[in-house]
Amino acid sequence: MATAARKAPAKSRSDGKSSGLSAPKPADFTKDEELAAYRHMLLIRRFEEKAGQLYGMGFIGGFCHLYIGQEAVVTGMKMALVDGDQMITAYRDHGHMLAMELSPRGVMAELTGRRGGLSRGKGGSMHMFSKEKHFYGGHGIVGAQVSLGTGLAFANRYRGNNNVSLTYFGDGAANQGQVYESFNMASLWKLPVIYIIENNRYAMGTSVSRSSAETDFSHRGASFKIPGIQVDGMDVRAVKSAGDLATEWCRAGNGPLILEMQTYRYRGHSMSDPAKYRSKEEVQKMRSEHDPIEQVKARLLDKKWATEDELKTVDKEVRDIVADAAEFAQNDAEPDPSELWTDIVL
Ligand SMILES: Cc1ncc(C[n+]2csc(CCOP(=O)(O)OP(=O)(O)O)c2C)c(N)n1
Numbered sequence: 001m002a003t004a005a006r007k008a009p010a011k012s013r014s015d016g017k018s019s020g021l022s023a024p025k026p027a028d029f030t031k032d033e034e035l036a037a038y039r040h041m042l043l044i045r046r047f048e049e050k051a052g053q054l055y056g057m058g059f060i061g062g063f064c065h066l067y068i069g070q071e072a073v074v075t076g077m078k079m080a081l082v083d084g085d086q087m088i089t090a091y092r093d094h095g096h097m098l099a100m101e102l103s104p105r106g107v108m109a110e111l112t113g114r115r116g117g118l119s120r121g122k123g124g125s126m127h128m129f130s131k132e133k134h135f136y137g138g139h140g141i142v143g144a145q146v147s148l149g150t151g152l153a154f155a156n157r158y159r160g161n162n163n164v165s166l167t168y169f170g171d172g173a174a175n176q177g178q179v180y181e182s183f184n185m186a187s188l189w190k191l192p193v194i195y196i197i198e199n200n201r202y203a204m205g206t207s208v209s210r211s212s213a214e215t216d217f218s219h220r221g222a223s224f225k226i227p228g229i230q231v232d233g234m235d236v237r238a239v240k241s242a243g244d245l246a247t248e249w250c251r252a253g254n255g256p257l258i259l260e261m262q263t264y265r266y267r268g269h270s271m272s273d274p275a276k277y278r279s280k281e282e283v284q285k286m287r288s289e290h291d292p293i294e295q296v297k298a299r300l301l302d303k304k305w306a307t308e309d310e311l312k313t314v315d316k317e318v319r320d321i322v323a324d325a326a327e328f329a330q331n332d333a334e335p336d337p338s339e340l341w342t343d344i345v346l
């Protein structure tokens with residue numbers, strides 16, 4: 001059964017001393033919060049499992065990157081947001097969209113390229129947006145969303161709306177040049193942006209230790225006076241408390257903050273991945289000892305806040321939502337060829 005973090009809990013890094021930041025303890029969840037976290041993470045997991053199946057059946061083409069294993073990161077961060085806070089991420093984006101309450105039907109139908117998809121079937125897995133839900137994509141160019149997310153924070157500052165931009169990127173993306181140009185401006189102008197580095201230990205088939213001179217990603221803002229914190233990204237409570245700290249920090253006008261989420265992806269990089277760069281044992285160890293959903297389940301049962309049967313009912317309700325989305329995504333019409341030039345900027 002799942003236990004605690006794979007590493008010691010968070011420590012504040014880089015400028016953390018002078019900023020007075022210290023690592024928060026994992027949040028004490030109420031029964032309702034545990035149940036909500038369980039349901040939300042399960043929805044992401046079941047959705048992704050179904051997307052993987054539909055891909056195998058040929059309903060989804062092109063690229064498709066699954067988020068299985070990393071569910072606690074978006075779920076815990078979403079719990080720390082207020083209305084109007086924005087989220088932007090890379091191509092491994094289905095979980096982020098579900099966390100921001102985009103409809104499972106709309107996401108799944110976009111994966112299958114149907115009219116009812118969030119980009120009307122023309123964007124696919126990596127390109128979905130919802131201004132209404134403050135979700136700004138879905139970006140296939142590694143690192144490109146970091147400057148855009150910094151721009152969202154600039155807009156917040158300009159408008160004086162007190163909202164925060166959650167800008168997600170991977171350990172691989174953290175080596176891209178525009179990340180550091182963004183860090184500089186964000187710090188100089190004290191922009192309300194949380195840089196969330198999802199360190200899942202690999203960029204495609206390259207491990208962090210093979211690609212990064214500094215593998216402690218919470219240090220990456222040191223040259224720009226951006227403090228950083230390492231967070232157990234497999235524990236939704238640790239993510240939530242880091243999210244609370246970071247959103248308060250930004251809303252108080254302190255400028256950007258880095259959260260390194262130590263997480264893990266169970267599946268391949270995308271649907272075609274020879275998986276020769278890591279052992280099955282490594283994956284299995286993470287699944288059996290640190291699974292984010294199993295951790296919540298164990299606490300719910302341990303505290304007698306839910307019975308096995310009640311949790312099975314949650315699973316059934318979630319499976320029904322996903323089955324409905326899959327049904328819709330397989331049967332909805334494809335966009336008409338006459339729409340080829342609509343909804344695009346030339
Ligand atoms: C500018 C650019 N370079 C290379 C690629 C090819 N590419 C796609 S994903 C990826 C790995 C990124 O890994 P990471 O940032 O760790 O994110 P993860 O896939 O682990 O979520 C690479 C190199 C790309 N899409 N864009």
Ligand SMILES: [Mg+2]
Binds near residue numbers: 198201202203204
């Ligand atoms: Mg990675």
